[in-house]
Amino acid sequence: MADRSVIEWLVVTVLCAATAAAATAFGWVWRMDMVAYDAAMSLARPAPDPAVVLVAIDDPSLAEIGRWPWRRSVHAALIERLSAAGARVIAFDVILHEPNPDDPGADRVLADAIARSGRVILPVVQASRGNRIIGEAPPAPLFQAGAAATGHIHVELDPDGIARSVYLWEGFGRARHPQLALAALQQADPARAARYAAPDERASPGEWHRADWLRIPFSGPPGTYAHVSYADVLRGDVADAVLRDKIVFVGATALGLADSVPTPTSGFNRPMPGVEVNANVYSALWRGEGIRPLGAAAASAAAALIVIGLMVIMLRTAPRVALVWAFAGAGGTLALMGLGLNLVHLWFPPAGTMLGCMLCYPLWSWRRLEAAQRHLDAQLEILHRDAERLFPVVRRRPVEAHDLDPLQQRIRRVALAVQRQRDMRRFMADTLDGLPVGAIVTGAEGEVMLCNRGALHLLDVPAVSAVPKALGALAWPPGTRLADGLPVPDPAAGITTVEVDGPQERRLLIQAAGLADDEGVPIGRVFGLSDITQVRDAHKRREETMHYLSHDLRSPIASLLTLIEAERTAGEPDAAQMQFLRQLGRYGNAALKLADDLFRLVRADAIDQANFAELHLASVVQDALDEVWVQARARDVSLRFVPEEAVADAALVRGDRELVRRALANLLGNAIKYGPDGGEVEVALTRAGDTWRVSVHDQGEGIGPDQLPQLFRRFGRLKTAASRRESGVGLGLMIVKTVAERHGGRVTVDTSPGGGATFSLILPAAAADAVA
Numbered sequence: 001m002a003d004r005s006v007i008e009w010l011v012v013t014v015l016c017a018a019t020a021a022a023a024t025a026f027g028w029v030w031r032m033d034m035v036a037y038d039a040a041m042s043l044a045r046p047a048p049d050p051a052v053v054l055v056a057i058d059d060p061s062l063a064e065i066g067r068w069p070w071r072r073s074v075h076a077a078l079i080e081r082l083s084a085a086g087a088r089v090i091a092f093d094v095i096l097h098e099p100n101p102d103d104p105g106a107d108r109v110l111a112d113a114i115a116r117s118g119r120v121i122l123p124v125v126q127a128s129r130g131n132r133i134i135g136e137a138p139p140a141p142l143f144q145a146g147a148a149a150t151g152h153i154h155v156e157l158d159p160d161g162i163a164r165s166v167y168l169w170e171g172f173g174r175a176r177h178p179q180l181a182l183a184a185l186q187q188a189d190p191a192r193a194a195r196y197a198a199p200d201e202r203a204s205p206g207e208w209h210r211a212d213w214l215r216i217p218f219s220g221p222p223g224t225y226a227h228v229s230y231a232d233v234l235r236g237d238v239a240d241a242v243l244r245d246k247i248v249f250v251g252a253t254a255l256g257l258a259d260s261v262p263t264p265t266s267g268f269n270r271p272m273p274g275v276e277v278n279a280n281v282y283s284a285l286w287r288g289e290g291i292r293p294l295g296a297a298a299a300s301a302a303a304a305l306i307v308i309g310l311m312v313i314m315l316r317t318a319p320r321v322a323l324v325w326a327f328a329g330a331g332g333t334l335a336l337m338g339l340g341l342n343l344v345h346l347w348f349p350p351a352g353t354m355l356g357c358m359l360c361y362p363l364w365s366w367r368r369l370e371a372a373q374r375h376l377d378a379q380l381e382i383l384h385r386d387a388e389r390l391f392p393v394v395r396r397r398p399v400e401a402h403d404l405d406p407l408q409q410r411i412r413r414v415a416l417a418v419q420r421q422r423d424m425r426r427f428m429a430d431t432l433d434g435l436p437v438g439a440i441v442t443g444a445e446g447e448v449m450l451c452n453r454g455a456l457h458l459l460d461v462p463a464v465s466a467v468p469k470a471l472g473a474l475a476w477p478p479g480t481r482l483a484d485g486l487p488v489p490d491p492a493a494g495i496t497t498v499e500v501d502g503p504q505e506r507r508l509l510i511q512a513a514g515l516a517d518d519e520g521v522p523i524g525r526v527f528g529l530s531d532i533t534q535v536r537d538a539h540k541r542r543e544e545t546m547h548y549l550s551h552d553l554r555s556p557i558a559s560l561l562t563l564i565e566a567e568r569t570a571g572e573p574d575a576a577q578m579q580f581l582r583q584l585g586r587y588g589n590a591a592l593k594l595a596d597d598l599f600r601l602v603r604a605d606a607i608d609q610a611n612f613a614e615l616h617l618a619s620v621v622q623d624a625l626d627e628v629w630v631q632a633r634a635r636d637v638s639l640r641f642v643p644e645e646a647v648a649d650a651a652l653v654r655g656d657r658e659l660v661r662r663a664l665a666n667l668l669g670n671a672i673k674y675g676p677d678g679g680e681v682e683v684a685l686t687r688a689g690d691t692w693r694v695s696v697h698d699q700g701e702g703i704g705p706d707q708l709p710q711l712f713r714r715f716g717r718l719k720t721a722a723s724r725r726e727s728g729v730g731l732g733l734m735i736v737k738t739v740a741e742r743h744g745g746r747v748t749v750d751t752s753p754g755g756g757a758t759f760s761l762i763l764p765a766a767a768a769d770a771v772a
Contacts, residue, residue, distance in 0.1 A: 008367045013311040016363060020307045020356025021300035024349055032351035034160055036337060038264035041218055044342045045265070048219040049283035051188075053246045054227045054275055055082070056253040057094075061231040068257060072096075073106040074234070076113035078250065081233055083117040086244035090120045091184045091282075093153060093251035093275045097125070097137045107142055115146025121183045123153040126172075126208065133208045136172040151183030155261055155277055156213075163261035163272075166281055168196050168212035175199055175209040181282035188247055192286060215291035215347060218265040218280050222272040225279045227253070247282060251275025293347045294340075302348065306333060307356040314364050322361055329357035376410060383417040438529030440467065441515070444522065446484025458529045460503035474500045474508075479612055479654040479744075479766070487512040489525065490744065490764075499532070507536045612743075614766055615660065617651040617692050618643050618685055624664035625683065632672050632681070639668070641683035651685055651692050652766040655743045660763070663739040664694060666732040667759045671698035675756075690765050691745065697758040703751045711749060736761065 023029050055078070057068075065074060075094065082090050099107045114120045122143060127135040138144060152170045155163045168182050169175040176198065178186065186193040199211040219225070228238050230250070252259070253273045260271035284290050294302070310329040314322040330353075337350040432439055438455030442448055451464045459470040472485045480498055481488040487510065490496045495513045502508040509532045515524040625639050632639050643651075653660075671681040675698040684695040703711070711733055733747075736759075740747045744764045751757035 005367075005371055008371070009311065009315055009364070012360070012363045012367055013308055016311065016356045016359045017304040017307040019359060020303040020352050023352030023355050024303040025296045025300040025352075027349070029351035029355055030349070031160060032354075033349040034158060034162070034164075036334060036350050037164070037341070037347065038162070040338045040341045041264040043338070044217065045220050046217055046283070046287070046289065048225050049247075049279075049286055050226075051088075051245070051247050051286075052225055052279045052282060053087075053243060053248050054225050054253075054279060055230055055233055055248055055250040056227045056273075056275070057230045057251065057257065058227075059254045061229050062254050062257070064231040065234075071103060071106050072100060072110040073103075076106075076110040077234055078230065079110075079113040079117050079120060081236070082243060082248055082250075083113075083119065085238075085240040085242075087248045088119065088245050089148075089184045089187045089247045090117065091151075091180055091247070091249045091278065092120050092122055093180065093249060093278060095123055095125060095137075096139045096143045099140050099142055107140075111142045111146055114143055117148075118146075119148050119187060120146075121149045121151055121180060121187065122147045123180055124150045124177050125153065133172070136177070136208075148187055149183040150177060151180035152177045153180050153259075153274060153278065155274060157261065161262060163216075163263050163277060165213055165215045166277075167210035168214055168285075169199055170208065170210045172208050173205045174201060174203040175211040179278075179281060181278045182285055184247055184249075184278075184282055185285050189286065192288070195288065196285065213293075214281070214284070215293065216263075216277070216280050217284050217289055217291055217345065218263055218272075219283060221265045222263075222270060222276060225276055249275050249279050249282075251278070289345050291341065291345045291347050294349075299348055300352075303353040303356060306353050307360060310357055310360050311364065314360060319365055319368065322364070326357055326361035329360070330354040333357065373410070376414070380410070380413045380417055383420065384413075438527075440471075440527040440529070441524060442484075442486065442527070443524045446486060449524065455527075455529050458502060458506065458508060458531055470503075474502065474510075476500060477612075479764075481764075486525065486527070489514040496744075499536075502531075505533070506531050507533045612654040612656065615653050615655055615657050616649075617653050617660075617694065617763070618647070618649075620657060620661050621664055621683060621685060621694055624661050624668055627661070627665045628668045628672060631669060635672060635675075636678045637672050637675060638680045639683065640680060641685075643685045647685055647687070650687075653692055653743070653763045654766050655763065656739075659739045660743070660761075663736040663761060664696075666736050667694075667696045667761065670732060670759070671696050671700075671757075674698060674700040676700065687765075688762065691762050692765055693760050693762050695758050695760040697756060699756045702753040702755050703749070703757055 027033070062068060075092075079090060079092070096110075114122075122139040124139070125137045126133050127137040138150060139147060144150065154166070154170060156165045156167065157163050158165075166179050167175070168179050169177065170179075171177045178196075178198070182193065182196055185196075196212065201209070201211065226242075228242065232238050233243075251274060253275065255270075259274040261274065261277065262271045263277070266272055293299075306329060310325060313325050317325060333350045333353045337348050340346040340348050432450065432452040433454075435452055435454055438458045439450070439452045440448060440455050441450035446468070448464055448467045451467050455467065456462070456464070459467060461467055461470045468485075476482060476487065477498055477500070481490075481496070487496045487498055489512050495511055497509065497511045500508050500510060509530040511528045511530075513526050513528075514522055515526055517523050621641060621643075625641055629639070668681065668683070675681060679699040681699075682695075682697040684693075684697075686693050686695070737747050740761055740763070745762045748760045748762065749757060750760070
């Protein structure tokens with residue numbers, strides 16, 4: 001499920017990022033880009049250059065001077081007036097492509113005025129035939145000879161018909177003519193103009209060339225720059241101070257006459273005259289603030305990175321938060337565009353990125369919804385199957401109707417599953433309360449989560465809230481491993497069993513087992529409580545009976561053995577009598593050993609952990625070795641036990657010293673009996689986690705797999721050559737097993753036919769040792 005979710009996230013991320021990158025690179029949503037650009041330009045509005053003045057051929061001038069075109073001597077008078085007022089540059093945006101054959105004198109007057117001024121810049125336009133550019137149309141040679149410079153006046157219109165940019169260099173065959181505003185800057189401030197050098201390109205005749213694209217940062221709507229009327233200047237109504245040391249752009253603004261174009265800042269005003277567009281271009285060039293577009297590759301990469309970042313955030317957030325992040329991504333892209341446009345004059349088209357951001361949420365939410373739907377269907381099916389297994393214990397609740405809408409079907413299935421869970425919970429609660437024993441379930445911190453009526457009765461408490469206090473008041477046996485005041489399950493066996501005295505003089509048997517989740521992480525414990533008062537009393541009575549019985553058995557047998565020994569030593573019996581006495585002695589010793597083993601087994605079975613004491617296991621092993629030394633010497637068997645000093649000192653356990661010694665002596669006696677004469681018995685003492693292990697290895701013939709189940713049974717003797725040779729009734733290993741279990745340990749065997757056997761007695765380390 002998780003792997004599939006990651007794969008689907010990667011697919012959605014790649015799809016959205018690729019869409020954003022492609023839309024940005026190929027301009028699929030360019031209209032939205034232009035809307036954002038125009039909005040940002042309307043908000044920016046850099047201050048207009050105060051050194052720029054427009055002399056407008058406006059409607060009042062037409063009314064005063066007459067119909068257009070005017071005599072060229074009128075233009076000569078304007079140029080002389082502007083020159084006399086001290087204008088620094090005169091950008092004369094009036095096309096003078098051809099001389100006037102009807103008034104050559106006026107042409108000469110204008111040419112002389114241009115030459116005398118030395119600061120007039122004239123426009124160059126395209127020469128076209130139909131829709132094909134066939135060349136360029138510079139000023140007539142008569143006028144161009146005296147002009148300070150020429151410049152093209154073409155403005156680029158975007159596909160939506162709005163003028164937002166110009167090319168700084170254009171020309172037929174080669175881009176050699178500067179834009180009119182750049183030509184003006186070359187005259188007014190050559191140092192600043194040097195930043196916009198002519199392109200170094202090879203001539204290509206027959207084609208119109210353009211270079212150095214510049215997006216114009218408009219200062220405002222039409223009328224932002226200072227305007228003076230053409231007629232007012234001619235009459236001398238405009239003070240020289242208004243024109244002195246100014247960059248003067250002369251051009252048409254009258255309705256029906258001006259080459260006006262819509263701009264991003266035009267708004268609901270009329271289009272901006274070309275002469276004012278040139279003024280905006282001049283101001284941008286003078287400030288060095290032309291807007292540069294981010295390259296297609298860089299813009300596409302930026303769009304993809306923004307979308308990928310948004311998808312990474314959405315992967316870790318809830319759906320409602322993801323929606324906020326989707327809008328934040330789109331809004332942040334707009335803010336990034338605005339900041340880049342106004343602070344560093346860099347144009348980043350935002351619409352493609354916004355499209356990718358807005359696609360992220362519905363696509364990823366769709367995949368999330370599909371994943372949740374698949375998971376829900378799978379889980380509902382599991383719940384349905386589990387409920388079917390419990391039928392008819394849990395009442396079946398069929399779906400009432402089949403809806404056409406799959407969502408309604410799932411809603412009904414969820415409602416059915418919830419009701420089934422309620423039925424199952426009620427069934428489990430009733431079952432738990434009906435158990436003949438007490439049951440308590442605690443959480444990871446020891447808090448009581450479930451408790452049945454049986455547990456409340458055995459602990460003599462009225463409600464579940466009083467259970468923790470009642471459990472804490474129990475006197476747990478010494479050596480019991482506790483956590484949060486309650487027994488901890490044995491890691492090896494999985495269950496810990498202890499006996500405690502409970503309320504109302506009850507004897508309680510409490511068993512603790514761990515609870516874990518699917519990954520094995522502990523999540524709590526479960527405790528079973530049983531009232532064993534009657535069982536305990538019966539056990540004590542049985543113990544007393546067995547004690548008396550074993551004592552009554554031992555007394556006559558011991559007396560019989562004494563009489564036999566006395567008869568053997570009193571006289572000189574013949575060979576037949578001696579054989580008879582030896583046979584009686586063997587039977588008597590076997591009966592006496594049986595009585596002793598029965599006594600030890602009963603004692604081991606009835607051991608009380610409250611009487612345990614701390615033992616040095618190494619010294620107990622040594623005592624057991626001393627006990628069997630005579631037996632080993634009789635068969636010439638060597639006993640080898642040389643524990644490390646550090647191990648011997650640290651091997652501490654809690655238990656009954658006599659019983660542990662007897663269990664070890666039984667293991668050693670078996671190793672001697674079932675091993676070869678002249679062999680060796682190895683004894684090892686090692687640490688195994690929180691336990692100590694005493695291993696006894698013999699060199700006997702081993703034990704077959706089919707005989708292993710009989711080892712630890714009462715009176716379970718193996719049918720081997722060694723067992724037939726040695727006497728016994730099969731209680732030795734049963735005593736070892738009982739002693740191990742009553743001490744919270746266990747006994748194991750590792751053997752193979754012909755390879756000997758290794759019996760290990762494993763006992764829990766003392767509490768202080770285990771903590772260390």
